């Protein structure tokens with residue numbers, strides 16, 4: 218990383234070292250995007266790279282037993298890697314409450330928020346951070362996020378979670394769990410897996426993490442990134458977005474075109490992560506996506522990342538390779554994959570090379 222100018226050093230110190238986050242900088246009244254947040258021209262999302270007439274599938278899942286529903290899910294996972302679901306059964310009040318809880322947390326004064334800054338937090342299951350890995354980035358992302366590890370053991374630390382939002386996170390997680398389980402059942406059936414046994418469950422869904430992503434209003438959203446292009450390392454991610462929009466999905470691998478994911482009230486966005494792409498030996502796709510912050514409003518999103526346990530080993534499934542297909546990936550520990558992912562800035566799908574044969 219090249220040395221930064223003095224002004225950028227000061228901003229970095231305020232936002233990252235002092236734990237103010239980008240929220241703190243916006244609250245301090247900045248009116249233009251500081252250099253530390255300005256992307257080189259080639260990395261910005263240009264309007265002529267947005268395909269206005271394309272969209273990812275929207276699937277009504279009110280009847281999981283309808284073969285058309287399960288076919289649409291598996292087809293969307295293979296073609297788009299992204300889809301929205303409606304009529305999924307998670308009550309609208311639960312979704313609204315968790316978005317409000319995210320705004321409440323980020324609306325706390327600095328001293329209250331900062332109690333949970335990574336390294337200060339009273340529990341390692343909750344951490345407030347900014348950007349992605351600021352120490353490895355030359356341009357920072359216009360985003361703060363609060364993460365909650367939600368595995369069964371993690372919930373023992375619930376009393377140390379922020380009181381302004383903890384009930385809502387648990388309720389959201391509990392209500393979404395049956396939907397996630399259903400989606401994984403359908404997706405695995407599509408790969409000839411008859412049943413998700415205990416070992417598979419560890420590899421698929423035993424370490425969920427909820428994020429509150431917070432993108433404060435950005436004076437020049439065209440110059441900066443809310444989140445840079447990346448794929449999620451999960452098995453699947455389930456994302457609740459608000460009505461501001463700003464999430465874009467890569468249209469094709471071989472050119473730089475992007476499709477907006479329009480907010481639909483009550484819908485959840487589902488995407489396949491790297492782990493499931495690897496398990497499926499590329500039948501399903503973990504697609505790059507990015508976020509552009511909003512020029513006039515603060516945006517929140519609340520993803521649930523379904524991760525394997527750190528000690529789980531994953532690789533192409535035996536059921537997928539039965540037909541004689543050659544494995545494209547080796548078996549890796551999730552903890553190694555995760556550590557590799559966190560050692561560098563967001564760089565599209567580069568993390569997957571770690572497991573590629």
Ligand SMILES: O=C(O)CCC(=O)C(=O)O
Nearest residue numbers: 430444458464508518520
């Ligand atoms: O905020 C969004 O819409 C997406 C965020 C995202 O991609 C992530 O947190 O991995």
Ligand SMILES: [Fe+2]
Nearest residue numbers: 447448449506
């Ligand atoms: Fe993501």
